[in-house]
Amino acid sequence: MAAKAFKHIIVGGGVSAGYAAREFAKQGVKPGELAIISKEAVAPYERPALSKAYLFPEGAARLPGFNVCVGSGGERLLAEWYAEKGISLILSTEIVKADLASKALISAAGETFNYQTLMIATGSTVIRLTDFGVQGADAKNILYLREVDDADKLIEAIKAKKNGKAVVVGGGYIGLELSAVLKLNNLDVTMVYPEPWCMPRLFTSGIAAFYEGYYANKGIQIIKGTVAVGFNSNADGEVKEVKLKDGRVLEADIVVVGVGGRPLTTLFKGQVEEEKGGIKTDGFFKTSVPDVYAVGDVATFPLKLYNELRRVEHVDHSRKSAEQAVKAIFASEEGKSTEEYDYLPFFYSRAFDLSWQFYGDNVGDTVLFGDNNPTTPKAKFGSFWIKDGKVVGAFLEGGTPEENKAIAKVAKVQPPAESLEQLAKEGLAFASKI
Ligand code: FAD
Numbered sequence: 226m227a228a229k230a231f232k233h234i235i236v237g238g239g240v241s242a243g244y245a246a247r248e249f250a251k252q253g254v255k256p257g258e259l260a261i262i263s264k265e266a267v268a269p270y271e272r273p274a275l276s277k278a279y280l281f282p283e284g285a286a287r288l289p290g291f292n293v294c295v296g297s298g299g300e301r302l303l304a305e306w307y308a309e310k311g312i313s314l315i316l317s318t319e320i321v322k323a324d325l326a327s328k329a330l331i332s333a334a335g336e337t338f339n340y341q342t343l344m345i346a347t348g349s350t351v352i353r354l355t356d357f358g359v360q361g362a363d364a365k366n367i368l369y370l371r372e373v374d375d376a377d378k379l380i381e382a383i384k385a386k387k388n389g390k391a392v393v394v395g396g397g398y399i400g401l402e403l404s405a406v407l408k409l410n411n412l413d414v415t416m417v418y419p420e421p422w423c424m425p426r427l428f429t430s431g432i433a434a435f436y437e438g439y440y441a442n443k444g445i446q447i448i449k450g451t452v453a454v455g456f457n458s459n460a461d462g463e464v465k466e467v468k469l470k471d472g473r474v475l476e477a478d479i480v481v482v483g484v485g486g487r488p489l490t491t492l493f494k495g496q497v498e499e500e501k502g503g504i505k506t507d508g509f510f511k512t513s514v515p516d517v518y519a520v521g522d523v524a525t526f527p528l529k530l531y532n533e534l535r536r537v538e539h540v541d542h543s544r545k546s547a548e549q550a551v552k553a554i555f556a557s558e559e560g561k562s563t564e565e566y567d568y569l570p571f572f573y574s575r576a577f578d579l580s581w582q583f584y585g586d587n588v589g590d591t592v593l594f595g596d597n598n599p600t601t602p603k604a605k606f607g608s609f610w611i612k613d614g615k616v617v618g619a620f621l622e623g624g625t626p627e628e629n630k631a632i633a634k635v636a637k638v639q640p641p642a643e644s645l646e647q648l649a650k651e652g653l654a655f656a657s658k659i
Pocket of ligand 1: 236237238239240241242262263264265272273274275276318319320321346347348349370371372399489492520521522523537538539540541543571572573574575
């Protein structure tokens with residue numbers, strides 16, 4: 226098979242790839258110069274929709290409705306857009322080998338692709354219970370969610386097990402979002418997680434108390450402090466029971482596992498410098514290998530605001546890092562310079578009628594403000610994180626766009642906090658002053 230050659234190749238066709246393509250077009254990439262090679266069968270889309278509106282029982286989001294860049298209020302890029310721009314969208318094609326020294330990628334079908342510049346945008350994959358050898362974890366209807374194909378399998382299972390029992394393993398944001406949509410689909414939902422409260426990597430006990438109370442009021446059972454250690458299945462190989470470490474056994478027709486992700490860097494192991502589990506980059510997303518960039522979930526980049534290297538698995542960063550890398554590629558071609566990436570971490574989630582946003586860093590002391598009583602209709606509350614006398618992080622449930630903007634500003638500006646008591650009392654009013 227003759228090799229195909231492109232000036233620029235993006236490996237991976239997710240959020241970063243889509244936003245990079247838009248920026249390539251903006252910067253004037255010429256027809257035939259850019260290819261996106263993706264394992265998925267569809268044009269880049271806004272991945273967060275998969276655990277939210279994609280699973281709604283009614284009025285569900287469907288492709289091409291949520292192709293990038295609608296998630297950030299931009300133009301929706303359909304497959305035709307790529308064709309019009311002369312960007313090759315090479316779908317259903319998995320790259321199985323990368324040779325950065327000879328600038329070549331090889332697909333599962335044995336095709337070779339050569340490039341001058343490469344953008345690694347392979348994202349993450351889910352951690353599976355079978356990775357840890359959990360007994361019975363390969364049973365049917367034990368499901369995971371990363372790509373649209375996974376979401377379709379989940380929808381099939383929801384239809385097949387109407388009004389059945391679902392067990393959600395994991396108390397992170399995926400577990401919380403999936404529990405909510407499973408409940409909306411009229412399943413009987415139980416969440417299981419080992420930590421003392423949900424989303425412990427971000428939530429304080431005060432924040433989590435609200436969501437756990439809200440979920441309980443919706444009829445979702447929450448079992449904390451234990452893990453799934455095995456599964457029993459029926460004669461058809463379908464999961465029927467979840468065995469917990471504490472000895473309890475839960476009935477289940479569907480099990481959805483959300484226990485975290487792992488950046489997909491294996492193709493490049495030993496060929497590029499890594500750091501903190503990701504591919505190390507500079508503030509322009511250049512890796513240690515000339516002409517190779519890494520963006521989105523796989524990149525470990527200098528987070529200027531905190532003066533440290535971080536890897537960030539959030540959609541906002543995947544969009545912005547992709548745009549930054551493309552700007553850097555064009556600037557270096559033209560012998561110009563661009564500003565270094567200066568990112569303010571931003572993460573959000575939505576479930577039921579709830580919606581929260583978080584900006585900044587969740588380190589140091591915390592104060593809770595507002596009304597976090599889960600029975601209050603349209604509850605509005607939040608938290609500040611305070612380090613070295615400065616407010617460095619802010620969380621808000623139920624904020625208006627203006628209020629969310631105000632907490633973002635707090636996290637960016639890092640204003641001094643007089644006292645924790647004062648901050649707790651002022652709450653949102655403190656943010657509005659900044
Ligand atoms: P991805 O979007 O994952 O894209 C990677 C692409 O590379 C995929 O198309 C994959 O198939 C392809 N690929 C991988 N390996 C190969 C290969 N060898 N050959 C070819 N193609 C390959 N973030 C938030 O901030 N808020 C949210 O509410 C939120 N919700 C989420 C909900 C779900 C269900 C998931 C899975 C993630 C969510 N995220 C959320 C995280 C966010 O979606 C990711 O951070 C973002 O998608 C990362 O973009 P990326 O381009 O790096 O990777």
